[in-house]
Amino acid sequence: MRVGIVGAGLGGLLTGAILAENGYRVEVFERLPFIGGRFTSISYKGYEVSTGALHMIPHGSKGPLARLLRRAGCRVEIVDSRPEAEIYWNGEREVLSRRSFPFRDLMKLNLEFLRLKFGRNRTLEEFGKGLSERAYLFMRAFLGWSLSVFPDQISFGSIVPIYRQTERYRGPGIPVGGCKAVVEELAEVIKSNDGVIAREEVTALKPGEIFGVYGKERRDYDVVVSNLGHKLTMELLGERYGEVKPESRGVKYTIALDEPFVGHTGVLFTLGMRIAGMNEVTNADDNLGKKHMLQAHQPLREGSREEILAGLKELREILKGYSYVIIAVQSYKGDWPVNRVMAGMKESNSTPYRNLYVVGDGAKGEDIEVDGVALGVERVLGELL
Ligand code: FAD
Structure with a gap:
């Protein structure tokens, strides 16, 4: 099976590496002179300044991305954070624990889960009004840091899967070598399985039993995986995307x-x-x-x-x-946002074409940032392998 992958961001490389390991003939197209998209770094003044991500994997060595990296055979060391988090408020610092907030905040959280069971879903801003000031401000900082959203932009219901994932996999980790080490390992897996990563911009896609990918010339694939989100993918097909999130x-x-x-x-x-x-x-x-x-x-x-x-x-x-x-x-923002689709907004990895899939943060699973990207990739692998 031949697979053409549009974009060498984390989602594209992760999918490509695991498909290549499983016998697919993989060709990845990247328009920029470097791979990794928003998950790599550029050496600048002696520092690895990242192109996007803060060199952090939300659930560290135990989460969905780490699981897929192991599945791809990548040798990436992830240093789990100790402590996971600290809070800074009015110049004072304190390691984060359950004791950081009054007990009544925990009661309110449990009550909100109950409300949700009865179909009452409200924004985190509305929920947060009932919390202590410290808990509300922590929630606001957590959302801003982890998801780049404000409490009025996301509902309690859509944060629940992320809360559950955090309970299950715990806090963040830092890959040794930063984001770049992760994408370079993935590229190595693709190349060592005779895959190709080409510096070439894809300008059009042509659907069919055999899918056409146009760059410098037309190339044909049994399956195409786009790392560009649904909107840009539809534009390459010459089609409009219904609801832009x-x-x-x-x-x-x-x-x-x-x-x-x-x-x-x-x-x-x-x-x-x-x-x-x-x-x-x-x-x-x-x-x-x-x-x-x-x-x-x-x-x-x-x-x-x-x-x-x-x-x-x-x-x-x-x-x-x-x-x-x-x-x-x-x-x-725009072409290079924090997230192509805001957290809490669901997007599928499928498209109207049975042999075209979308991966990356325009089609994430229900988790934080790159762990959400990994869950989306896992869904596509479930269809293809
Ligand atoms: P993208 O990074 O979107 O890559 C897509 C690739 O496709 C790009 O390389 C692009 O050049 C290429 N491309 C586009 N068009 C074409 C074309 N026509 N032909 C060929 N190639 C094309 N996540 C975390 O988990 N932890 C963090 O700490 C974190 N912090 C962040 C901080 C900031 C400031 C930002 C911006 C993001 C952060 N993220 C973080 C989010 C994370 O970086 C992204 O979710 C993730 O990198 C998105 O990967 P992707 O698979 O969608 O690919």
């Missing part, structure tokens, strides 16, 4: 520090701020930066300059007394 946007700040600020491998959630949280991945792998590399993430509704200036001001306040340089401020 909203993307999520954000801004990422990469900071070089002389001394560690976070000081561990987990997430520091920043409560009551525009910036939702930060991590310091050089605590897991000191090859990711020549000194200490701090990354802060801020969700955005619009790509607004004022919001970014306000985020920078917050950073200056948080890092008062530290010696640091901001080496990158990257804003994500």
